[in-house]
Amino acid sequence: MSEPFIRLTNVGKVYQTKTGPTEACSDINLDIQKSEFVAIVGPSGCGKTTILKMVAGLAPYTAGTITVGGKRVDRPQTDVGIVFQEAIMLDWRDVLENVMLQIDIRHMDRATYEPVARGLLKATGLEGFEKKKPYELSGGMRQRVSICRALVHGPTMLLMDEPFGALDALTREQISMDIQRVWMESRKTALHITHSIPEAVLLADRVVVMGPRPGRIVEIIDIDLPRPRRLDRLPERFHEYSTRIRNIFKSNGVLAMD
Numbered sequence: 001m002s003e004p005f006i007r008l009t010n011v012g013k014v015y016q017t018k019t020g021p022t023e024a025c026s027d028i029n030l031d032i033q034k035s036e037f038v039a040i041v042g043p044s045g046c047g048k049t050t051i052l053k054m055v056a057g058l059a060p061y062t063a064g065t066i067t068v069g070g071k072r073v074d075r076p077q078t079d080v081g082i083v084f085q086e087a088i089m090l091d092w093r094d095v096l097e098n099v100m101l102q103i104d105i106r107h108m109d110r111a112t113y114e115p116v117a118r119g120l121l122k123a124t125g126l127e128g129f130e131k132k133k134p135y136e137l138s139g140g141m142r143q144r145v146s147i148c149r150a151l152v153h154g155p156t157m158l159l160m161d162e163p164f165g166a167l168d169a170l171t172r173e174q175i176s177m178d179i180q181r182v183w184m185e186s187r188k189t190a191l192h193i194t195h196s197i198p199e200a201v202l203l204a205d206r207v208v209v210m211g212p213r214p215g216r217i218v219e220i221i222d223i224d225l226p227r228p229r230r231l232d233r234l235p236e237r238f239h240e241y242s243t244r245i246r247n248i249f250k251s252n253g254v255l256a257m258d
């Protein structure tokens with residue numbers, strides 16, 4: 001195995017609040033290889049968003065070390081694309097221009113990246129919508145635009161924080177397939193946070209299962225399934241992985257025993 005691209009060593013985070021300290025997560029040890037797709041599943045409040053923000057350099061850690069590309073993370077990372085739970089868009093910019101926002105903010109060359117933006121919009125089923133304004137789009141389409149914007153500048157690392165959280169089940173499935181396709185073409189190092197066990201198993205090379213707050217890693221499961229994975233042809237092993245993760249949650253009291 002080569003040196004991991006993202007490495008978390010004994011990472012912990014305590015938020016200081018007016019009412020006292022809150023321990024969000026502790027003892028997080030995780031190595032992510034370049035081009036690997038890792039999903040994190042865990043109960044609400046176990047520190048998933050906190051971990052993603054710490055990897056992105058948007059929140060300081062209070063214990064341990066995080067390195068990306070061998071360098072200690074101590075400031076906001078630039079070589080990264082982030083997709084948040086809610087699609088954040090500028091209403092006065094059309095779809096293409098919302099994707100190009102990433103290029104404008106970074107003062108990168110528009111002529112070079114406009115074809116890239118158009119290609120990503122095509123790959124996520126948005127060809128023909130380039131000139132639409134955000135309010136003319138569905139929630140799923142808006143989230144697709146966010147994914148394109150997170151990728152257009154060619155970052156080495158893609159961080160996604162429940163990007164489908166606000167979407168209906170069918171749209172979630174469709175966008176999962178889009179993410180899989182785009183990821184298979186680009187092989188970005190991806191960290192994907194989700195509440196959904198099947199979504200994690202569908203997308204990831206490895207699934208990190210966390211316990212309740214203060215979040216710790218309970219288990220890391222290798223998902224040995226060929227790609228592309230198809231929702232209409234899920235092998236028996238897919239269901240075995242999902243059941244295994246569900247059972248871990250049950251034994252940690254996260255899911256009620258039935």
Ligand SMILES: Nc1ncnc2c1ncn2[C@@H]1O[C@H](COP(=O)(O)OP(=O)(O)OP(=O)(O)O)[C@@H](O)[C@H]1O
Pocket residue numbers: 015016017022023024042043044045046047048049050051213
């Ligand atoms: N800025 C903050 N200040 C104080 N406490 C915070 C802050 N952000 C998060 N927390 C606390 O840290 C804990 C973990 O929060 P975090 O948002 O990382 O959880 P999560 O796993 O992403 O949850 P969810 O699945 O609901 O999004 C929670 O108890 C939360 O109240």
Ligand SMILES: [Mg+2]
Pocket residue numbers: 048049050161
């Ligand atoms: Mg969260």
